[in-house]
Structure formats: structure tokens, C-alpha cells
Amino acid sequence: MHADLRLADAGAFRKFRGGYRLVRTQAFRIVLIYVLLFAVSVTALLGFTYWNTRRTMDAQADQIIQAEITGLSEQYQGRGWQSLYQIITERSLHGGSALYMLADGEHRRLTGNLTVWPSVTADPGNYVEFDYERPVGNGLETRRARGQILRLEGDNFYLLVAEDVQARETNQHLFTITLPWTVALIVLLGFGGGLLMSQNMLRRLDAINRTSGEIIAGDLTRRVPVTGSADEFDVLAENLNRMLDRIERLMKGLREVTDSVAHDLRTPLNRLRNRLEESLARLAAQGGSASEIERAIAETDKLIATFNALLQIAETDAGAGRAQMTLLELNSVASDVAELYEPLAEEKGISFRMVSGSGAQIEGNRSLVAQALANLVDNAIKYTPPGGKVTMAVTQSADGVVLSVADTGPGIPAEDRSRVVERFVRLEASRNSPGTGLGLSLVAAVAHYHGTQLVLSDNAPGLKASLTFPRVSKVVPIRPAMKSAAE
Amino acid sequence: MRILVVEDDIEAQRYLVQGLKESGHVVDEAADGDLGLSLALSRPYDIAIVDRMLPKLDGLHVVAEMREHGNTIPVLFLSALSEVDDRVKGLKAGGDDYLTKPYAFVELLARIDALMRRRTPAGIKTQLQVGDLELDLLTRAATRSGQEIELQPREFRLLEYLMRHAGQVVTRTMLLESVWEYHFDPQTNVIDVHISRLRAKIDKGFELPLLHTVRGAGYMIRAAAA
16 A cells, blocks of 8 residues: 555656656757747847838828928918818818818817817927827717927917827737737747657657666667667667677677686686696505695685686676676675674674664675675775774665775775775785785676775774665666576 | 586596596596487486586587486586676576586585485485484474574574585585575685584584584584594
């Protein structure tokens, strides 16, 4: 029940994370920037069009007004105001967009198709804009007009000549309504398109990432899928696949070399050891002293141990046996090793302690982790003087599960710490202790194999060696062991 | 005991055959996989020692074919290959044990003895006895001369393995592989310390020691002095 709930939660979480991931993709960001730029451009373009239209319309109206005024002025100057009065009265009857009003010194209407003198200050020579009312159906409608006022000095009259510019106002109204909707639509469509585009891109990239993951996990036969569309992703996939072919070939070659080196060296070593054993048996049968031969056998065994250790480091470095990665409970691996070494520590008068932590599941190769740990504990016990302490611990850190072995021995000076991990490096002080000098190198190789590192630090006093394994989430299903069984 | 040795390295073959004959076994030899397989299928052997890499027919295939033909004799693989995956492959192909070259002859002999013992089980035992030392596998209790001995779980498994192979040499590597399930060589001989602890528990205070060290080979538990 509980596990089910957790699984469901994890599913929802992943889904949410999925959406979040989509927004975080490069493609989506590019689309977003593009949409924003486009929206700004469209706004600017529409704004310019509007401004230009308005300007043109005003200019047209001004031209008409100017022509009217010129004509009417000529009439007035040539034939006097009566003729003007007559013309205006006549023109007022025609209707249309032209508006006139002739008024006396107190702005009272004398004639024209406007009924009320607009409440604008007379500013001869300049254009004024004002609202006026016009009958439509049963009522009145307010419309916008633009015109000029002329003062006929001699007779103390005012003449207003104007043009209806309501069309311009309607245009502006339409524009202010349309613009936000247009921009909203562009942003919405762009956003949706961006999501689709980045989803598509993500799908292609996910395929590449999945394949890389499987290859890192040890399956070198995997290849990135090619869709056949010959687009840039296909080119990338093909290049990656070519690279993988090459890596696979190199790895295979390396394995073949390791195998033949192993075979070609083990066969003569085997004969050598056999012969020594035969000589030993023969000498023993004759009752002679065989200590020389026994020493030779011991040396041969040391040679074999070193050779085996080197070979194993090479193989571990090459990632052989990746198929044997399983879900490991680090506490149980550690306590098994602790149990193996505890009597040895006790015999040497060293207090040995194992501290286990909770939730210490990792993905790993049990045998290799155990061997690495055994090497660390072996070293710790070897270099810690009687009365000292060796502590093995499984703890949690921000980066993962930490497996550490700390001792109270002489430690390793900071400047030598990175060096001792290299193959065959043994510090002067330890040159006479037994061992191949490859113990820490193997631990380092095992660390690399698990995607982590061997870190040596000061235990003040002594040495602390630790490996931090990536944590395995409990909701992740255990990878079926079928694959390794089918191999 | 009749032993089949399939080994292509003539020098190694000669040594193996001679050593096994000196140990009192009857030995047939084959230098390639084809001959090895036809011998294994046509004559009754108690055990086969097969090299992993053989001309004509690979060692893995020889054993797989044997198993396919219903031949169930114990098979010990010898291999000069590097180790990580090969042990698993060998055991999957039907091998019962796996020894990497170069090996000590005592190690080979001890493993052959252990494989033969496994082949002749005297029913399902619930009680093991060596002299006056008794081990009850059901109640997980150990007694010597009726005196109860307290054992840690691993000490129990160690004693059980030794007693199942009573009278036989058991090497350190065999103990590490069977009791601890580790297939690597610890740099220090930790097994010796475990044995001396166990010895203190089962032999201390008794006149006749049961757990013996076999020099240059390993350990043996037996009732009477040989």
C-alpha cells in the first residue's frame, strides 16, 4: 500500500518534472525569445501603420479644408458677405462630410449645417478639433470634426469650415481593440509551437541520452536510433554511432590483448611453477634440503599475484563485467568484509569498529566492492600499530552513500596522497611490508568502474579512505538480472 | 579414480597426468576438444579436468556438449584467460569448479577431492560427526564429547565445510570461496586467523586435536592421526 502510494507520487512528480524540463530546453528558450521579439515587432508595425494612416487622413482633411477656405475667402473678398452667406447656406444643404457655420461676433449661428458653435477658442490660422452632434434616426450621435476658424474682420463675423473625421476615430478604436488580441494570439501560438518543437527536440535528444546511458552502463552494442530524415539530429546520431563503432572496436581489441597477454604469460608461468613443484617433490624424495626451491616457488607466487592484480586493474578500468552490476546493500557488503577482518585486527591488538548507516543502497558489482573494501581494511590493519583504531563506516552525505575506512596509523602526507593511488607506488616507509603495491590502485579502478573516486584524507591522526557512491532511489525498479544471465 | 585430462599444452598435460597418477588416479589424456569430448562420452570417468582454450573444440563447448548428452560427471575448468567474466561463463556452461593457471598442484588435488565428495552424497545429512565432535545442521549446535561449543554463524559455516570434507585437504582459497563467497585473494592471510579461532574453540582442552594444518596446502579435519 505504502509503496504504491509512493510510486504514484513519484509518477506525478516525474510528470511535473517532465513539463518543467520541457520549459527548460534550449529550443523552448529560443522560441520564447523569438515570440517576444515577434510580438514587439508586430506591435511596432501596427503602431506605425496606425500613426501613418492617421497622419494621411488628417492631411487629406486639411487639404480639403484649406481649399474650401481659400474658395470662400475669395468669394467674400470679391462679392461680400451676402454672397458668402448664400453659398454656405447652399452648401449646407448638400450634406456629406463638409461642415460649415457662419456666426456673429457673439458666436451665434447665422447659417450652416452645424447647430452649435463648438466650445473651442478661435485660433485663426490653426486647426482645431471638436465634437459635434448630428441627427441619426431618432436621436443624435456625437462625431469628431477637424477644421479652421476664420474671422471676417470687417463685418465682425466668424466662419467655421470643418471636415468630419469620425472615420479616423473609428479606425483608432478598432486599432486599440485589435492590437492586444493580435499580440496575445501571436504569443499563444508561438508558445504552443515552441512547446511542440522542444518536445520533438527533447524526444530526439532523449533517445541519444538513453543510448549513451546504456553504453555507459556497459552495453557497448547499443546505437543511437537514426530516423532517416537526414536532419541535423540524424547527422549527430550517425557521427555518434561511428564514434561508438570505433570505441567498441578499441575495447574489443583491448580485451583481446588482455586475454592473449593473460594466456601467453600464464602458460609459461604455469610451466615454471609446475617444474619447481616437481623439483621440490624429487628433492624431498631424495631427502635433500629444498629451501631454495621453496623460496623460488614463493617468489613465483608473488610474481603471479602481481600479474593477476595488474590484469584485474586493467580489466576493471576497461569496465569488464559491467553486466554484473546489481542493487547492493552497502551495509551488508561492509559487514561481511568487517567480519572477515575482525579477528585479524583483534589478533594485532587493534580495535576494529563497523558503523552502518541506513538506506545505503547502491548499484554496483558486489565482488569488486568487497575486494576494494578488503584492500582498504587490509591496508589499515597493516599500517596501524597495536593499540590503534580502525573504523569502517557507511554514512550518508549530500553527494551519496559514503563508504570509508579510517585508521590511526601514520597516515600519508598530503603531497603523496594522489601518488599512492598510481600503480606500484609504495612509500619508502612501507616498501618492506608484504603486498604487491597495487592494492590502492585496484581500489581506485573499482571506484572509477562505479563512476566515483577514491578520496584519501587526513584522519588526524591516520588515514581516511572514502568512496562516495551515487544514491539509488528506492522507487527505481531493480534492473532485471536477466540480461547478464542471457549473455 | 578415473580422471580425464583435456589439455593442449603438452608440458602442462604431462605434469598434470604424472601428478595425478602419483596420487593414485587412473588418467586418460586428450590434447584437443574433439578427442576430449569423444573420450568423455565413450568411457566412464569420475571427473574431467578441462582447459578453457582448446584446439578444434573450445573447452566451454566440450562441457556444454557433455551436459547435452546427459553426462553429469564433475568438471573442473582450468583457464589461462583473464578472470572477471570467464569464471561465470565456465560455471554457466556446466563446469563445477574453476581454477586459474598457474595453480598449485595441492590446490588442484584438494578441489578434485572436494568435487568427488560432492558427487557421492550419503543422503541428506542433518548431522556431521568427526571423532567426538558433532555438528547438528538443524539445531545449529556443535558439541564435543557432549560439551556444547558456542559458534558464530560464520564459524559454524567454516566448521560445517571442514567437516563435510573430513579427511580431505581444504585449501585457503576453497574456504574463502565456499564459506565467504569471495573469489579474490586477500593480501593478508585472514583465513589462518579464523582457523586458529575455530581451533581454540573445538580443540582447546581436548587431548586429541581434530583440526590440522597441512603444510603448504591448507587444513584438514580428521579424527585419528594419520
